[in-house]
Amino acid sequence: MVLDSLAKSLREALKRINRSSLVDDRLVEEIVKEMQRALLMADVDVALTLEITNNVEKRAKEEPVPKNSNPRNHLIKIIYEELLKILGKPREFHVKPATIMLVGLYGQGKTTSAGKIAKFYMKHGYKVVLIAADTQRLGAYEQLEQVASSVGASFFGIYGEKDSRKVVREGIEKFKEWDVKIVDTSGRNAIDESLAREISEINEISRPSEVILILDASTGQQAGKQAKAFNDSVKITGVFITKLDGTAKGGGALSAVASTGAPILFIGTGEHMDDMEYFNPARFLSRLLGMGDFETLMAAAKDFQKGMDEESLEKMVQGKFTLKEMYDVWDQMNKPGLFKKLFESLPMAPGGIRKDIDDKFFDESENKLKKYKVIMDSMTYYEMENPEEIKGSRVERIANGSGYTTSDVKELLRDYKRVKDMVKNIKGNRKILSLMKKQFKSGNLPEDLANMPQ
Ligand SMILES: Nc1nc2c(ncn2[C@@H]2O[C@H](COP(=O)(O)OP(=O)(O)O)[C@@H](O)[C@H]2O)c(=O)[nH]1
Numbered sequence: 001m002v003l004d005s006l007a008k009s010l011r012e013a014l015k016r017i018n019r020s021s022l023v024d025d026r027l028v029e030e031i032v033k034e035m036q037r038a039l040l041m042a043d044v045d046v047a048l049t050l051e052i053t054n055n056v057e058k059r060a061k062e063e064p065v066p067k068n069s070n071p072r073n074h075l076i077k078i079i080y081e082e083l084l085k086i087l088g089k090p091r092e093f094h095v096k097p098a099t100i101m102l103v104g105l106y107g108q109g110k111t112t113s114a115g116k117i118a119k120f121y122m123k124h125g126y127k128v129v130l131i132a133a134d135t136q137r138l139g140a141y142e143q144l145e146q147v148a149s150s151v152g153a154s155f156f157g158i159y160g161e162k163d164s165r166k167v168v169r170e171g172i173e174k175f176k177e178w179d180v181k182i183v184d185t186s187g188r189n190a191i192d193e194s195l196a197r198e199i200s201e202i203n204e205i206s207r208p209s210e211v212i213l214i215l216d217a218s219t220g221q222q223a224g225k226q227a228k229a230f231n232d233s234v235k236i237t238g239v240f241i242t243k244l245d246g247t248a249k250g251g252g253a254l255s256a257v258a259s260t261g262a263p264i265l266f267i268g269t270g271e272h273m274d275d276m277e278y279f280n281p282a283r284f285l286s287r288l289l290g291m292g293d294f295e296t297l298m299a300a301a302k303d304f305q306k307g308m309d310e311e312s313l314e315k316m317v318q319g320k321f322t323l324k325e326m327y328d329v330w331d332q333m334n335k336p337g338l339f340k341k342l343f344e345s346l347p348m349a350p351g352g353i354r355k356d357i358d359d360k361f362f363d364e365s366e367n368k369l370k371k372y373k374v375i376m377d378s379m380t381y382y383e384m385e386n387p388e389e390i391k392g393s394r395v396e397r398i399a400n401g402s403g404y405t406t407s408d409v410k411e412l413l414r415d416y417k418r419v420k421d422m423v424k425n426i427k428g429n430r431k432i433l434s435l436m437k438k439q440f441k442s443g444n445l446p447e448d449l450a451n452m453p454q
């Protein structure tokens, strides 16, 4: 998960609070020390770390415990509230037709994020075009073209053209009927006058409704300086922090950007086109701490329902369960990390954080799903509908096409068989089936989940 070691230390601290028989000054001081260490390790600014932890200490020692709470929960609440201050305020974001300009230095993830944002809008049913305004870098045209085709978005670029302004002018004109236009601009090694001029001119030409700054999380605290500098040349409406999956320094980037007042809009959590999340500070923190998050649960449940309404559930259980059906189900599960979300958002078990959730399990399952999807993308429609026919040379062809090995393909087929058998069992169990149906109908997942037979 994102910010692994920070999450681990903070969760440990909360667990300790829950385990302790007494909340006294000594415990508070120890917890505060642990928080300091964890925040500094995550690259959060020293002054900010001290401010937050001093507040925790002061409040924990001085504030009376409210009647409806207890000393443990009160301390946890204070920690949560103080940590939340680091992450800034959420920005309201409406999914509607837009022209989006992406800016940022070399290698921050602009082109990749352009694809993710395109996919995000396309999931909402919008027609999207990606415009290749990076005319600086060799291969930028092809890279964006490839990204566009991988998500199924339209693409506009003028091969070999050096004037990015011309590309943007023509692209915006040609695709004016498209709902969402995403302009992938060129970067530099550092912000210089030529970059500032280029993006401010493209800003004039495209008149974007969103100007999103793409920042690599591993930049750490320096991300704050970059955000300020970019904001000086063109008004940033939101920041997309990429590669949060791969760095322990993410805390520095998040807190530094938040402190500039530029709203963090999205975070990137992987190289795959689905690895993007809308950034909501409260939700992000709850997940980091492993606390129950009802909001996330409901959003996840709705997402799941959209793809798995009663009709498709019926189809899945009653009809032929082919790889095609399994692909659809997995596609839902994978968008974005649904399984994990469902589990992480379950309310805290009485007496503490859920101990039974193992991040490794979710990471492994998610990686497996990703792999399986790539493999299935290399199958023909006929093979998806008739998995039992996948043998011998077909296995080899699929392996070659997907870049995986034949044993990966066989593993997928074995797992498919297992799921198929499971579905067969459900078919035979009227009680479970009717419960599942009820659950999808009501949308009231938490309660119904609790009533599911174990
Ligand atoms: N792990 C990870 N890698 C990412 C993420 N976003 C982008 N990348 C990788 O970062 C590298 C640079 O990305 P690119 O989009 O070409 O950057 P650009 O120069 O700003 O357009 C590529 O290898 C991407 O796969 C992310 O959220 N997580």
Ligand SMILES: [Mg+2]
Pocket (backbone or CB within 6 Å): 110, 111, 112, 134, 140
């Ligand atoms: Mg690029």
